[in-house]
Amino acid sequence: MTSTYVATLELAAGAVLLSAVMTLWRRSVSSIVAMLRLQGVALCAVAVDLALHENDRALLVTGALVLVVKGVVVPTVLRRVAKWDPRSRESRPLVNVPASLVFAAGLIVLSYVVGTRITSLSPDDATRLAPLGLATVLVGYFMLVTRRRAVSKIVGLIVVDNGIALVTFLLTSGVPLIVELGSSLDVMLVVVVLQFLMASVRHHSRIDALTELRELRD
Amino acid sequence: MTGWVYAGSATLIQVVTVGLGGPLLVGLMAKVKARAEGRVGAPVVQPLRDLRKLATKERLHARHASPVLALAPVVIVASTTVAVAISPLVSTRPLLGSSADILAVVYLLLTGSAAAALGGLDVGTAFGGMGASRAMTIGALAEPALLVAVIALSLPSHSSNLPRIMASTLAHPDWVLGPSRLLALAALVIVVIAETGRIPVDNPSTHLELTMVHEAMTLEYAGSELALVTWGESMRVGLLFSLVANLFVPWGISTHATVLSVVVAVASLAAKTMLVALGVALIEVRSAKLRLFRLPELLAGGFVLSVLAVVTGLVTR
Numbered sequence: 001m002t003s004t005y006v007a008t009l010e011l012a013a014g015a016v017l018l019s020a021v022m023t024l025w026r027r028s029v030s031s032i033v034a035m036l037r038l039q040g041v042a043l044c045a046v047a048v049d050l051a052l053h054e055n056d057r058a059l060l061v062t063g064a065l066v067l068v069v070k071g072v073v074v075p076t077v078l079r080r081v082a083k084w085d086p087r088s089r090e091s092r093p094l095v096n097v098p099a100s101l102v103f104a105a106g107l108i109v110l111s112y113v114v115g116t117r118i119t120s121l122s123p124d125d126a127t128r129l130a131p132l133g134l135a136t137v138l139v140g141y142f143m144l145v146t147r148r149r150a151v152s153k154i155v156g157l158i159v160v161d162n163g164i165a166l167v168t169f170l171l172t173s174g175v176p177l178i179v180e181l182g183s184s185l186d187v188m189l190v191v192v193v194l195q196f197l198m199a200s201v202r203h204h205s206r207i208d209a210l211t212e213l214r215e216l217r218d
Numbered sequence: 219m220t221g222w223v224y225a226g227s228a229t230l231i232q233v234v235t236v237g238l239g240g241p242l243l244v245g246l247m248a249k250v251k252a253r254a255e256g257r258v259g260a261p262v263v264q265p266l267r268d269l270r271k272l273a274t275k276e277r278l279h280a281r282h283a284s285p286v287l288a289l290a291p292v293v294i295v296a297s298t299t300v301a302v303a304i305s306p307l308v309s310t311r312p313l314l315g316s317s318a319d320i321l322a323v324v325y326l327l328l329t330g331s332a333a334a335a336l337g338g339l340d341v342g343t344a345f346g347g348m349g350a351s352r353a354m355t356i357g358a359l360a361e362p363a364l365l366v367a368v369i370a371l372s373l374p375s376h377s378s379n380l381p382r383i384m385a386s387t388l389a390h391p392d393w394v395l396g397p398s399r400l401l402a403l404a405a406l407v408i409v410v411i412a413e414t415g416r417i418p419v420d421n422p423s424t425h426l427e428l429t430m431v432h433e434a435m436t437l438e439y440a441g442s443e444l445a446l447v448t449w450g451e452s453m454r455v456g457l458l459f460s461l462v463a464n465l466f467v468p469w470g471i472s473t474h475a476t477v478l479s480v481v482v483a484v485a486s487l488a489a490k491t492m493l494v495a496l497g498v499a500l501i502e503v504r505s506a507k508l509r510l511f512r513l514p515e516l517l518a519g520g521f522v523l524s525v526l527a528v529v530t531g532l533v534t535r
Contacts, residue, residue: 010396010397010534011395011400014397014398014400017530018397018401018523018526021526098514098515101518101519101521108522108526108529112529112533116533128533128534129533131533132529135529
């Protein structure tokens with residue numbers, strides 16, 4: 001029983017970090033969004049696994065919330081954004097893909113080196129995995145600063161948020177439900193607002209690579 | 219005494235199995251590809267027939283060829299045969315199994331690649347040089363991914379000795395589905411596709427000058443030397459596929475000195491490598507060859523996957 005719990009937890013936490021790296025690897029926006037969906041589902045699996053192990057009903061509700069918001073709603077909204085331009089690709093990121101993958105490898109090693117110092121304070125099956133969440137946060141920030149397209153930047157933001165959520169789940173077995181509710185709705189709101197923003201930017205100036213934006217017209 | 223007999227016969231069986239099975243795997247992949255594309259395709263044994271035909275043909279050397287051209291095919295086959303003989307493919311206790319360090323096997327294979335590149339360069343034709351330079355570039359990009367993936371595999375068993383890794387995996391079946399193993403598997407699949415020159419990296423069935431990598435290096439060979447180069451290449455395919463299969467699903471490999479266990483081991487090795495070949499052939503059918511300048515992306519992906527494998531392996535230990 002315990003070993004199944006540990007194995008599932010390891011697999012799910014690994015999948016969260018893996019999908020973060022895959023968003024850096026893939027170029028087409030639709031497969032980046034698919035990776036984001038995978039990440040939401042894996043995050044939900046982490047929460048549910050912890051909840052079942054600790055018999056925590058509130059955490060189970062949190063897991064369901066995570067699944068709905070990060071596994072279904074946010075990717076679906078982003079998918080619609082991607083559909084406006086079906087051939088949309090992250091064509092010219094500020095740091096090219098091989099270099100950013102190597103950089104991501106460096107970030108992962110860094111978060112392992114730093115993270116294990118923190119987790120060695122109270123090592124147990126869940127907290128040992130916290131460096132994976134830290135690495136997800138760093139990879140998300142990296143995506144946020146090096147990608148040009150608006151959709152990729154939103155994806156980077158959500159990856160950061162998912163990473164923070166993973167760290168909280170692993171270190172504290174979940175924050176109180178009301179806090180998680182607040183932050184999840186916050187992210188959803190941000191995505192919806194950004195969607196409208198992008199729609200109006202596209203409508204007015206027909207570009208969505210933010211660095212090409214010279215002025216804001218009304 | 220029986221230990222020596224067992225180890226010796228296991229080694230012999232391994233060399234024969236991979237020597238015959240490698241070309242058959244290449245034939246199988248060609249057949250699967252043909253069927254998936256709606257063609258009938260050549261029979262699975264076609265590569266073996268080709269080898270037999272080539273072996274009886276005359277050797278021809280270019281006028282300016284140096285001894286390297288004649289030496290390279292021998293080095294390719296010899297280094298691959300040594301790697302096959304010491305790796306645990308049929309038995310976990312082959313002769314010299316204690317020296318089957320995973321790094322030693324990797325560098326034996328690399329000796330073969332270097333010999334192939336030197337053979338391609340020797341006559342000084344444009345294609346040979348181009349192919350050799352491309353093959354070395356791909357090899358240099360694939361190697362970091364391979365080495366880091368190897369570290370990930372050797373972490374849990376505290377040893378980089380191949381038979382010991384397999385023995386400890388047999389003892390701990392729960393390792394196989396761990397995230398570290400799965401990530402290392404993904405990285406190794408990318409590396410194996412690059413090292414065997416299959417489609418997203420190189421197209422083995424083209425002679426188009428703009429794209430060919432491995433074929434460009436063998437253009438100057440004819441007759442029995444071409445047979446040696448081709449045979450070495452397909453043994454390499456056999457060895458890499460069996461290593462991937464055995465490192466991740468070692469069950470079926472012979473650990474005791476009985477005839478039955480060896481028979482079971484050969485049968486299970488054949489089944490496992492056929493599954494790997496089927497998977498690689500399906501990847502080939504589904505994907506287009508990548509541009510040469512996009513290859514670093516794929517192989518950097520393999521590298522980051524293997525780094526992930528090491529870090530998750532360290533975290534979850």
